[in-house]
Amino acid sequence: MKQSVWYQLDRTARGLTPFALAVLMVMVAATPIHIPELARIMPAVALVAVYHWTLYRPELLPAPAVFVLGLFQDFLAGGPVGIGTLVLMGVYGALLGQRGFFYGKSFAVVWMGFVLVAAFAKFLSWMLLSAYYSMAVTPDAFFFQYLLTIMIFPPISAFLLRWQRNILRQE
Numbered sequence: 096m097k098q099s100v101w102y103q104l105d106r107t108a109r110g111l112t113p114f115a116l117a118v119l120m121v122m123v124a125a126t127p128i129h130i131p132e133l134a135r136i137m138p139a140v141a142l143v144a145v146y147h148w149t150l151y152r153p154e155l156l157p158a159p160a161v162f163v164l165g166l167f168q169d170f171l172a173g174g175p176v177g178i179g180t181l182v183l184m185g186v187y188g189a190l191l192g193q194r195g196f197f198y199g200k201s202f203a204v205v206w207m208g209f210v211l212v213a214a215f216a217k218f219l220s221w222m223l224l225s226a227y228y229s230m231a232v233t234p235d236a237f238f239f240q241y242l243l244t245i246m247i248f249p250p251i252s253a254f255l256l257r258w259q260r261n262i263l264r265q266e
Contacts, residue, residue: 109262113155116258117144117164120251125171136236138243140251141168142216145183146209147255149190150197161187178223182216205252210245217241 120140141164148156156164165180172179190212197205221237 110155112258112262113144113148113152114160114164116255117141117148117156117160118167120144121164121168121171125168136239136243138247139213139216139240140244140247141165141179141183142186142213142244143209143248143251144255145187146190146212146248147252149187150194150205151256151259153191153194158184158187175224175227178220178227181223182219185219186212186216202249202252206245206248209248209252213241213244213248217244 117140120143124137124140145156145161145164149161161183162180165183166176168183169176169179193208197208217237217240221232221234225232
């Protein structure tokens with residue numbers, strides 16, 4: 096049975112929303128707020144989005160989308176292009192194999208998994224930046240960014256779960 100054009104358009108639009116939401120989150124996080132040094136410790140919202148969609152609906156945020164999201168984040172951040180992309184791709188690849196472990200687990204288990212993944216991601220970012228600049232970068236900003244990232248995970252994850260249930264419902 097042939098489906099209507101409107102049905103196909105609706106389905107395509109729903110399928111693009113995870114990537115669009117992630118891009119919007121990165122843009123909001125990169126918006127200049129005139130608070131000194133805030134940009135150095137802004138939470139890694141792209142990491143939250145990649146973690147969530149990789150665990151729950153990886154077909155809606157495939158590897159090419161994660162790559163583009165990482166590049167977009169790198170360009171907005173103004174740092175070395177490719178480091179954030181590499182970190183997000185590493186997280187994506189590592190999580191694909193662990194989806195089965197998290198399936199059906201409580202939010203506390205999912206959050207603890209994110210705490211570990213975010214620690215790995217921030218440590219990897221620190222190491223890559225230190226290698227890029229050929230010197231040990233002070234880790235204080237990474238630590239505070241890590242803390243803020245794990246603190247914002249619950250509300251962002253709740254929003255993304257609600258979006259997933261209400262907008263991206265399975266057909």
